[in-house]
Amino acid sequence: MKHIIWFILIILIEFQLSDGGCPKATFEFFNNTINAPYNFIDSSVGNIGSLETCPYTGRPYVYLPCYPNSSWGNEPYFSTCLKQPDKNTTPIISTSFSSDVNPFLTMPIEKVAELPIETSNDVSYVLSYLNQQTMTFKTPSDIASAVKIIDHVTLNNANSSNEIQSEFYSIANKLLSPNSMLQMQEAQKVNRSIVKLISSVEKFSQNFISNKSDENFVENNLVVSIVNMPNNRTKPIVGFAFDPITNQTSSIGSNEMIKNSTSIMLDSQALSQQNRLTFSVYNHENRLFDEESYRVLTRVISLTIDKPELTKHLQKFVKINFYLENNFQHENKTITCAYWHIFNNMTAQWSTDGCQLISIKDRNVICECNHLTHFAILMV
CATH class of the missing domain: 1.25.40.610 (Serine Threonine Protein Phosphatase 5, Tetratricopeptide repeat)
Structure with missing residues (x-):
């Protein structure tokens, strides 16, 4: 016989509602072996736990969603009520609920x-x-x-x-x-x-x-590298490099560009007093960043700082080396350094304002910019 959870409303709910919340109510749930009533107080919208709690964990036995229309959901979610075992006993699950279910x-x-x-x-x-x-x-x-x-x-x-x-x-x-x-x-x-x-x-x-000095999160379509207190190092951190072969990032402690990688560096004035640098790398092959007039040729990268106001009056304090992972060979086409300008209405478009192409050599493209945002090399 399949395990079926029956949901039965046994007591009328009170009608004094607060805006967008659910009224006090009592519900009875059947879970495999027993019926038991569970009480819920006047609640705001969210996933609400019963007043009855597990004696071992302190968590509510059951959760119910309270919806914005002031109604309780009819899908109860049960938490595990598990007594911590000692050395001579095996775990015993309470008869109330048998599994910890995401509400x-x-x-x-x-x-x-x-x-x-x-x-x-x-x-x-x-x-x-x-x-x-x-x-x-x-x-x-x-x-x-x-x-x-x-x-x-x-x-x-x-x-x-x-x-x-x-x-x-x-x-x-x-x-x-x-x-x-x-x-x-x-x-x-x-x-x-x-x-x-x-x-x-x-x-x-x-x-x-985060209390860590460095954090790295690596995924197929997204890589994030975070450095805290970049100036409090024996060799201050000035930027980041991304290796497309290993799909890994590394921090940079000198002003020398790393060839055959995509890297970004800031000058010392821009780094002054910054407490956190965050380097993000987005895979361009999903074509989410392409526009009708442009095709993105490289990874899209960004570097954010916690005190951007300190860079407002600096000129070309961002230096970027883009590595063309696929060789660029298109007649009658040019490439340009650009940034993804995000507007207040959450639209975005590519722009070249404030960015300048410095050189192209052996599939390495060097750009300089006077602001921070999301950068890439575009084919025009």
């Missing part, structure tokens, strides 16, 4: 996108939900919902763990993959999803708290 697991993605993400548990659950192997983004609407969730996570990531950080970049990598290309392009037209995703990745990387 978002069975919800449609558009519903999850509407729920607030307020706690670290919410962040962990929603990232695990997006990162499950069975999660696919089949429509532009799915992409838009996923990007909206990512944006919510970005607002709550200051004290995120290393596991949360890895999950975040893994999801961004999935959204940037060739498998999601067509849906992402359509979502950009309707919801500005590409620009919103890139902006969220940059904000997440710049804002999360």
